[in-house]
Amino acid sequence: MIESSKILIVDDEVEYRETYKILLEGKGFFVGEASSVQEALEILEREYYPIVLSDVIMPGKDGFYLLNEIKKTYRDAIEVIIVTGYGSIESAVKAMKIGALGYFIKSRNPEELFSEIEKAKRFIKLETQNNLIKKEANSKVFLHQTKSPKMLEVLKEVEVVSQFTSNILLTGETGVGKEVIASLIHQKSKMSKELFVPINCQAISDSLLESELFGHEKGSFTGATSRRIGRFEEANGGTIFLDEIGEMSLNTQVKILRVLDTRQIERIGSNKQIKVNFRLISATNRNLHKEIELGNFREDLFYRINTINIEIPPLRERKEDLKGMIDFFIMHFSNEMKKNIKGIDKNTEQYLLEYDYPGNVRELRNIIERIVVLSTDGILRLNTLGSTNIKEKTGKQNKEIISFKKAREQFEIEYIKDALEKCDNNITRAANAMGISRRQLFNKLVEYNLNR
């Protein structure tokens, strides 16, 4: 069974715990119980609960102590709602100051508590989505308008596989939309109310990837200044998307295999087993059969992740969609930039329809973004920065020589944008992957006015 959102109730009164357990389970929550602050902290060490409902007065430490500890250790990964029999303005203010998301008085209508819980759920989703996910909303993709027989086939497969929880491997060249399809599968599945958590295995170093996936305990390595909840725990009940899985080291592959077999993880620096439940979608643009022959990819892991394989065709094999996609991206960017685009120059359109896009949809999207930005009279033309880049990629001669400074700027802009996209717009991770400091990357973002 896939778990839905989890709540930990902390209260020394067993009747209260049981009443709320029944009510919350009726609303589809998975409920854990603790009769004291000490017990609650022990449970949280082993298992991730995004929401904690805590009484104030209990034998031993009180609810404010628990709230304080949780905020110190887990920051925004866990939201706390303080529940009390004797509400006062002072204690409500105190709870909010320490960082509680809500405050509920036991004698009130439970519906008020449910609305606090829903608020906490939305908050956690938002935080996590902001931290790790910058994915396109469904309405922002060109999929259901497709006329390409190959893409229609892909969409048919998506319909079928989204009803099951089997592991899926998405294959296809870079930029074809593997993450877009993974997200669509998630949205259509019964886990859609929970998180879709994408991780790019290529963008981060091996040791960082493990801490990202499994989390770590405070002090488990230099720089681990607080406990960190890993992506497998965050994805609990939802979908985890391992992009570029072919780039993962053999060492990490063994660990992933173990998680798939046992459905349990251990945070780095701890030997406690934590149960996790998720649907795995992986993606690669490598030929994994070849990587297995070369000894770079484990065969047993390949069979585990590849229960179902969906191959996404390159853009040059979906020419039927090119015209529609060009219009779609023009509309998208002119709305986003609030530009009044009147049309596209004939030669430019012809060129875009004939070009073969080695970078697939990502490249088309970037080209359109660039020509929309650079258009000053509402007509889209390629005799700008856009055309220079296309010709370079197709191997055609670019006669115009720009200054070294300008060329370096153009390179840096593309390089930074690419690194940020691969790191889900997370500046810290992108800076690590680029081998520069956060501050240096930040300065570049300001210098080039790159809006994240």
Ligand SMILES: Nc1ncnc2c1ncn2[C@@H]1O[C@H](COP(=O)(O)OP(=O)(O)OP(=O)(O)O)[C@@H](O)[C@H]1O
């Ligand atoms: N059908 C589509 N409609 C709109 N945008 C799309 C579509 N497919 C891909 N894109 C856009 O193209 C870019 C690349 O897509 P995505 O990251 O899903 O590709 P990918 O195959 O996972 O790439 P990589 O192999 O490099 O990880 C993204 O900006 C995405 O929003």
